[in-house]
Amino acid sequence: MASIAEYYAGKSVMITGATGFMGKVLVEKLLRSCPEVKALYILVRPKAGQSMQQRVSDMMKCKLFDRVREDDPDFHQKIIPISSELTQPSLAISPEDVQRLTACINVVFHCAATIRFDEPLKHALQLNVMATQQLLSLAQQMHHLEAFIHISTAYANCNRKHIDEVIYPPPVEPRKLIESLEWMDESIVLDITPRLIGDRPNTYTYTKALAEYSVQQEQDRLPIGIIRPSIVGASWQEPFPGWIDNFNGPSGVFIAAGKGILRTMRANNDAVADLIPVDVVINLTLAAGWYTAVHRPKTALVYNCTTGGINPFHWGEIGTYSHIEHHVMSSFKRNPLEQAFRRPNANITSNYLINQYWILVSHKFPAFIYDLFLRLSGQKPQMMRIFNRLHKAISLLEYFSSQDWEWSSENMSMLMGQLAPDDRKTFNFDVRQLNWPEYIDNYCIGTKKYVLNEDMSDIPAARQHLRKLRNIRYTFNTLLVVFIWRVFIARSQMARNIWYFVVSLCFKFLSYFRASSTLTK
Numbered sequence: 001m002a003s004i005a006e007y008y009a010g011k012s013v014m015i016t017g018a019t020g021f022m023g024k025v026l027v028e029k030l031l032r033s034c035p036e037v038k039a040l041y042i043l044v045r046p047k048a049g050q051s052m053q054q055r056v057s058d059m060m061k062c063k064l065f066d067r068v069r070e071d072d073p074d075f076h077q078k079i080i081p082i083s084s085e086l087t088q089p090s091l092a093i094s095p096e097d098v099q100r101l102t103a104c105i106n107v108v109f110h111c112a113a114t115i116r117f118d119e120p121l122k123h124a125l126q127l128n129v130m131a132t133q134q135l136l137s138l139a140q141q142m143h144h145l146e147a148f149i150h151i152s153t154a155y156a157n158c159n160r161k162h163i164d165e166v167i168y169p170p171p172v173e174p175r176k177l178i179e180s181l182e183w184m185d186e187s188i189v190l191d192i193t194p195r196l197i198g199d200r201p202n203t204y205t206y207t208k209a210l211a212e213y214s215v216q217q218e219q220d221r222l223p224i225g226i227i228r229p230s231i232v233g234a235s236w237q238e239p240f241p242g243w244i245d246n247f248n249g250p251s252g253v254f255i256a257a258g259k260g261i262l263r264t265m266r267a268n269n270d271a272v273a274d275l276i277p278v279d280v281v282i283n284l285t286l287a288a289g290w291y292t293a294v295h296r297p298k299t300a301l302v303y304n305c306t307t308g309g310i311n312p313f314h315w316g317e318i319g320t321y322s323h324i325e326h327h328v329m330s331s332f333k334r335n336p337l338e339q340a341f342r343r344p345n346a347n348i349t350s351n352y353l354i355n356q357y358w359i360l361v362s363h364k365f366p367a368f369i370y371d372l373f374l375r376l377s378g379q380k381p382q383m384m385r386i387f388n389r390l391h392k393a394i395s396l397l398e399y400f401s402s403q404d405w406e407w408s409s410e411n412m413s414m415l416m417g418q419l420a421p422d423d424r425k426t427f428n429f430d431v432r433q434l435n436w437p438e439y440i441d442n443y444c445i446g447t448k449k450y451v452l453n454e455d456m457s458d459i460p461a462a463r464q465h466l467r468k469l470r471n472i473r474y475t476f477n478t479l480l481v482v483f484i485w486r487v488f489i490a491r492s493q494m495a496r497n498i499w500y501f502v503v504s505l506c507f508k509f510l511s512y513f514r515a516s517s518t519l520t521k
């Protein structure tokens, strides 16, 4: 039977969301590990004043592609951008491009989505559900299609505690919802959104569940596979450890903690932190494409792509837990971020009130002092604004860090069993081998190198800055204690008496110590 690379040789692959975090890693891995692949048709839209062509050539210059560039400097010739805006009718693909695609595409990977938790329902529905439906229609016209792989999320059914590798009945029939929202204006939709999403936390998970159902509806007509990754983090091994390029999910939290801004967050210490490295997800995705095409399963297979049931890691192991310093903080102390606001020291608690207390003491109070300092020195205050944004982001993430889910992963194991030994190495998704402390360390370094673009040679200066911050804190604390004590002594006879008592005790102890040391000489 053909190996994975042999299967993709000579194939034309279409990818949506190729400019995104996971899409880029997918493009890179396909080019590097399946060098005989014929062409990658990537659906891209112009954005932020940049043309489609410009965006694609910028993407290919990115460090992620260094290894591919080394192997084949002309790799860009295999990438064929197709102009497409997924929220438009017919995905805004020109009729000529439609013809081109339907004539040659063998495999489709659908990665595009809005992953924002605060996306208005109508837009999330347009992109995550309606665009998926349109893509399925396009796929049906493809003459040589062998696999259609849809990227979903392990949290599409986060209203359940145990999630099997099946498509659950949707909360509502997607077509009915689309029809009824069509005539409503934004404000009405906003009003009824909480009622519609019910026990799901946001429009993202809700629309991803509807998308899964829409995909499943086509399983008799198309060769379908659905991948459900949990919280996708930096790469584990490939193309190099720790590669990450965004603030989503834990990355933003790690950076905020590393910069010493985030000091407290609500999470259940004992709950599983179901992180999954991006390269693992992509390896599984490519293997699922191969399996769907070669084995043609009768129904759409769902692959829960998670770590919790196989190699669990807990939120408590990430932050500072029971005064034992854990991975993220110790990593950022060894390799500090530049210009930290305070020394990295974040605490995780599941208690709402304790969290609120620390927000007041460790977030709002220092922000107030710092802004006061900025104001007094004639600058624009900014810290409170940064904290308000951080609190908004964190409040959207806490749902996921405060609960536990169980995902079954039989299809992931089955797929691993189907791979030839060499494929198991090249497309490794065996998370039993994942060493969490090492992974988190590389993740933190990755945020520094690839998200913040900081130079590793500046680490000594960053360490010096942390030492300076520690000295400022010691000085501030000492001054505070002396000040409070002075106020006490001045106002209360009792405080004075205690003070004299402590001083005389120290004095007695010192004279006793001196006497006993002269005796022993």
Ligand SMILES: CCCCCCCC/C=C\CCCCCCCC(=O)SCCNC(=O)CCNC(=O)[C@H](O)C(C)(C)COP(=O)(O)OP(=O)(O)OC[C@H]1O[C@@H](n2cnc3c(N)ncnc32)[C@H](O)[C@@H]1OP(=O)(O)O
Pocket: 115, 116, 117, 118, 153, 154, 155, 230, 231, 232, 247, 248, 249, 250, 252, 253, 254, 255, 256, 257, 265, 267, 315, 318, 319, 320, 328, 346, 347, 348, 389, 392, 393, 394, 396, 397, 398, 400, 401
């Ligand atoms: C001490 C250690 C403790 C550890 C605890 C770890 C906790 C982690 C916990 C739980 C993770 C659970 C995750 C569940 C996952 C589910 C899985 C999936 O399937 S999907 C993927 C997830 N999707 C998201 O993560 C989207 C979340 N993001 C959003 O929804 C929005 O970005 C939001 C509401 C948070 C902010 O929206 P705006 O409108 O205020 O800002 P905007 O436009 O997005 O960004 C403005 C600027 O700020 C940066 N930014 C965005 N988020 C940031 C952040 N968290 N921290 C710092 N900067 C951030 C951006 O890069 C951007 O920068 P520029 O202007 O382009 O230069």
Ligand SMILES: NC(=O)C1=CN([C@@H]2O[C@H](COP(=O)(O)OP(=O)(O)OC[C@H]3O[C@@H](n4cnc5c(N)ncnc54)[C@H](OP(=O)(O)O)[C@@H]3O)[C@@H](O)[C@H]2O)C=CC1
Pocket: 016, 017, 018, 019, 020, 021, 022, 023, 043, 044, 045, 047, 084, 085, 086, 087, 110, 111, 112, 113, 114, 115, 127, 151, 152, 153, 154, 208, 228, 229, 230, 231, 232, 233, 246, 248, 249
């Ligand atoms: N990141 C995570 O933690 C997880 C992600 N997933 C799923 O993985 C997939 C990829 O996520 P990720 O890479 O992180 O997301 P990104 O936000 O990084 O990428 C989204 C991609 O979709 C494209 N896109 C968005 N809107 C449109 C549009 N209107 N027309 C054309 N293209 C559009 C974006 O293009 P552009 O560059 O033009 O904006 C981008 O390429 C998603 O389906 C997501 O649900 C699942 C679990 C976890």
